[in-house]
Amino acid sequence: MRYRTLGDLRVSAIGLGAMPLSIEGRPDETRATATVHAALDAGVTLIDTADSYHLPGAEPGHNERLVARALASYGGDTADVLVTTKGGRGRPADGSWTVSGSPRHLKTAAEASLKRLGVDAIGLYQLHKPDPAVPFEDSVGALRDLLDEGKIRLAGLSNTDTGQIRTARRILGDRLVSVQNRYSPAVRDSEAELRLCEESGLAFLPWSPLGGISRSSLDGPSGRSSPVAFGAFHEVARERGVSPQQVCLAWLLALSPTVVPIPGASRPESVRDSAGAAGLELTEGEVGRLSAVVGGG
16 A cells, blocks of 8 residues: 655555445445445555434434444454545435535534544544535634544544645645545646645645546547546556556545545455555556546546
């Protein structure tokens, strides 16, 4: 396993996005637990969760509890595992995703996450999404208060832009360590945020890093004719004897030393394959070839 830096911590270069274990289509707990254990066996030391990862209108915090139980039942050493969680979103019965960024809500949510995870302090707590109804400085101020109180050790942001990142850095200083935005070969809207993180020494955690590559094929409708030419990823995968998903994650790692992808998984086989990307070093030619077809790099 390769490692990268998150604040003053060393984490695996590939993390586990635990959301699929708790939302619609989720596996039963036996398979969910086996998936977390497979990630740990593969050397993954970063697990991403959130209080809103649950079925609509039911069991808030389901994913946090599941991750905590899986870690407790692992049987191996988990001292170096960083569980990151997020607050500021909700999932009512209608299946929508709400946003609640008031300081009162964030502090209450963090307290609840602390209890569900069964820890003295949350390793990394992230604002899940800025709330347009709440001044951004107030939401970040709640993270600062939680840091000062020792309830969280490090702070992060999610779904934010460059201006918001700079504002948070002014408020939190070096206790802001990460930004989690959507980023993949198909969705590169956060290119500026990635580069700002690189300049600022912040970890950049792409969510949904595989985009649609898992459902694409070399010659199918999502292959050569797709906007980002997923076919090139399949071609390199075939040449290397690995999965297109591994090639995609290895390409993301090659973009910047600040990138730590957190692909989701609901099966042990999937997480083992994703973790294998940390050992796949693409050549400069391969990186350039893939970057060219997605329009940058």
